[in-house]
Amino acid sequence: MIKNVKNIKGVKPVKKLISVISGGKDGLFAYQSCLNDNFEVVGFLNLINNEGRVSFHAYGKELVKLQARSIGLPIMQKSVAHQRVDKELFEKQIFAIFSSLKKKGIDGVVFGYILSGDYQDKLLVDVTKKLNMELILPNYKKNSKNVLRAIIDSGLKIIITAVKPIYIGREWLGREVDNVFFEYLSKTNGIDYCGDKGEYHTLVVDAPFFKEKIVINKSEVVTSRQGYELNIIKARRVKK
Numbered sequence: 001m002i003k004n005v006k007n008i009k010g011v012k013p014v015k016k017l018i019s020v021i022s023g024g025k026d027g028l029f030a031y032q033s034c035l036n037d038n039f040e041v042v043g044f045l046n047l048i049n050n051e052g053r054v055s056f057h058a059y060g061k062e063l064v065k066l067q068a069r070s071i072g073l074p075i076m077q078k079s080v081a082h083q084r085v086d087k088e089l090f091e092k093q094i095f096a097i098f099s100s101l102k103k104k105g106i107d108g109v110v111f112g113y114i115l116s117g118d119y120q121d122k123l124l125v126d127v128t129k130k131l132n133m134e135l136i137l138p139n140y141k142k143n144s145k146n147v148l149r150a151i152i153d154s155g156l157k158i159i160i161t162a163v164k165p166i167y168i169g170r171e172w173l174g175r176e177v178d179n180v181f182f183e184y185l186s187k188t189n190g191i192d193y194c195g196d197k198g199e200y201h202t203l204v205v206d207a208p209f210f211k212e213k214i215v216i217n218k219s220e221v222v223t224s225r226q227g228y229e230l231n232i233i234k235a236r237r238v239k240k
Contacts, residue, residue: 017136018076018101019110020045022054023064024202025158025177026112026139026194029151032209033138034110041110044068044075045097049082059161059203059232063214067204070212070237083120095127108134114144114196148185148193152178157206157213162229167191167199170228173221177202198226212237 017034019041021027034041046054046064053060061077068075078097083090098109109128113120128135139147151158158177163170167188175181185191191199206213218234 015040015107016105017041017108017110017134018043018045018106020047021064021067021112022046023059023067023204024112025151025156025204026114026147028067028112028204028207029147029154029156030110030112030136030138032154032156032207034136035209039136041073042106043073045101045109046075046077047080048077050079052079063203063232063235066214066235066237067210070210070214071207072211091123091127094123095130098127098131098133102131102133106133108136110136110138112139113137114139114142114147114194144193144196148177148182151194152182155208156204158202158204159216160200160230161203161232162201162224162226164199164227166227170221172200173228173230174216174219203232206240210240213240214238 017039019027019031019034021031021044023046031041031044044064046061048054048061054064065075065077078093080093080097081089101109109124111124124135127133160168160172160175160177160181163172167190168184172181172184182193185193195201203214205216214235215238216232216235219230219232222229222231
């Protein structure tokens with residue numbers, strides 16, 4: 001059964017969790033939600049493609065590793081097949097990764113997605129059930145507009161790293177997800193506020209739980225198959 005954070009209060013608490021992050025706002029907001037509910041998150045899991053890039057995002061694994069270091073938690077980065085290219089291999093890889101976590105004493109996994117589709121929902125439920133692990137989804141099936149409002153209010157500093165120009169102009173690349181952006185989305189027809197349909201992607205560069213912030217020193221706008229991306233060439237951690 002899929003559970004969000006509020007649903008599991010009053011139940012025996014999960015001892016150790018791994019938070020699955022991509023570097024974007026949804027995963028790290030879910031991590032923050034677990035902190036606010038006094039769960040013990042002991043590390044991160046980041047799924048990447050065979051080229052060392054974060055799936056569906058516009059940056060490489062080094063930026064996500066930089067986030068983990070800024071927060072002060074270990075991170076496991078695992079390469080997986082694209083589920084639409086080789087579904088059978090993808091499922092085997094996910095089971096093997098979660099199984100290794102279970103053997104290391106991890107009791108549950110946290111994901112930040114709101115809607116992932118029936119296939120991924122069923123896969124994650126099946127795998128965690130077989131391994132007797134908790135599947136915790138703080139944002140699951142919540143109103144996207146309300147989730148983005150909560151993310152902005154939570155203190156996360158987020159920049160836009162990829163856009164589909166049919167929804168969002170390239171001038172937003174590198175800019176913050178803030179009240180101005182929220183107002184822009186409210187005037188855009190047919191868009192999911194959290195970009196759950198791929199309208200835009202993000203990178204968290206600071207948050208209340210970051211010990212250091214991330215500063216981007218060099219970047220460039222490039223064309224992608226989906227639209228435009230902010231290619232981050234150089235970034236570093238800086239003391240707050």
